[in-house]
Amino acid sequence: MLANIGAFMSNGENIAFFVFALLAIGGAIFMLSFTKVVHMVVALALTFISMAGLYVILEAEFVAFVQVLIYAGAISILMIFGIMMTKHQGEDEEPKRPVHNTLLFIGAAGLFGIIFYVIQTATLPTGEFKAPEDNTMEIGKLLFNQHVIPFELMSVLLTVAFIGAIVVAKREED
Template sequence: MLGNIGTFLSSGENIAFFVFALMAIGGAIFMISFDKVVHMVCALALTFISMAGLYVILDAEFVAFVQILIYAGAITILMIFGIMMTKHQGEEAEPKRPVHNVLLIIGSLALFGVLFYAIQNVTFPSGEFKAAEDNTMEIGKLLFNQHVIPFELMSVLLTVAFIGAIVVAKREED
């Protein structure tokens, strides 16, 4: 069983996958466990950036670029600005719950054990994946030919949401 781990870690691509996956999981865990909201957003940005690394490993460079540009850049900055521009009341600290933390650790280890066992005993089909020569061109063709209506509806939805956010913000000032 441990021989499979040795063969898995013999490739640099697999090691990079393992590092990016651990960073994504770690960022997600930090995001839900930090107390300060700005620290939570920074942990979320780490998760977004590590997801972009996973996309690069999958030869989806365009998706990785968009992940960094939109999520790690724009969404994270938007969240930080939203936090800084809103008023916060004094937040009460939650009481420490040691039993809850012990159960959380036991459940996490049990889930890890089940997933580890399942991954070690599965047989993956062998075969070669033939990626397109230019991923960005293929995404553009699909987006503007086959999926143009949902793309335009999404842009209208985002514009309406942006205008609604401005209206709500103006009402709060008055």
């Protein structure tokens, strides 16, 4: 089993995957653990950026760029503006629960151990993946030829959601 770990860590791409995966998982755990909303948004942005790094490793540069541009940038900024524009009452601090945190750590370590064991004992198919020359062009071809109806339905859904948000915001002002 340790020979597999040594072989895994001998490749730089695998080390980068391990680092980005740990950052993504850590950011998600911090986002759930923090009590201040701004800290939660920063942890969520760390998760989004880590996911973009994983997309780069998978040679999906366009998806990584969109991940950073839309999620890490736009969504995080939108959440911060939403926090700044709304009124918040001071909340009491939650009591410290050391037993709860200990059980949480034991459960997470157990889950990690089970996943690690399953990955080490699994036999994965080997093969060569041939990526297209231009990922962005292939995504565009699929999006506007094969998946044009879902793409247009999504744009209509987003427009309706935007109009609905404006209507709800106007009602709250009155």
